[in-house]
Amino acid sequence: MFKINCLFEKETGTDAMNPLGDIEFTDGRSTVAVRTTYIDSWLDALIKSVYRIRQGENPEVAIPEEPVILYMKLDESGGVTVREGNYAVRAKDSLAFEEALRVACGSFLEGVTEQEEAAHNPAIREIKAFWAMPAERSG
């Protein structure tokens, strides 16, 4: 089962203005991960990629804080692959990817929404809007 996990930094605590941690993509066989990174920026970028995948594009996902690019590809059988270098994970279809992203957004929001600074972080507002919207209406 395809999953996206957001893991906040345990040592320094959650900071809604600089939410640092790891983001992991796993399909049960492989994992692609970005460590010690800004989770809000990745989720925001992934949400934008969902809309592009729906339009049949194969988006490159990047955030300004990192030099890395994640390559996303919609294959002929409808699966969505997330690739970096020689490593890749695959969601069975775009809905499975979206559902995993929505769960990751919910998990992330649980960690930051109580913080006053969350209101001043526009990425968190985008994540909240995506998370709150039912899958069939979020396009």
Next chain:
Amino acid sequence: MGFTNLFLNNNPKGAVPLALGIAGLSAGGEGEELGALSEELGESINALKHIAKHLREFREFEPTISLREVIQLGQDVAKTGIQTGPRTFEKSVSVGGESVRLKAVLNYAGRLRSVYPLK
């Protein structure tokens, strides 16, 4: 099982006991305490910890460069560089005698979030 760490933390999880707290956190054995450095430079501990991950990219140019020096470079790029996006700035600076193009990224409060060399 395939596995990749795109960016391994310089300070592997578990290397610093939680009981040490923020004051005891160092930038991956760099000998610079993040708490003190955060207070001195006015940047968040999470930003420092993230930037510490990019230290090795700077050390390709200058093997002895410290986290403090990298953060100060980032602050300079954000202050005097060319704005390339809503929160991003770029500037060529000298690192280890080489001219290196750096990208600095601010958070939504205008403080440093990241800085790294562009390739």
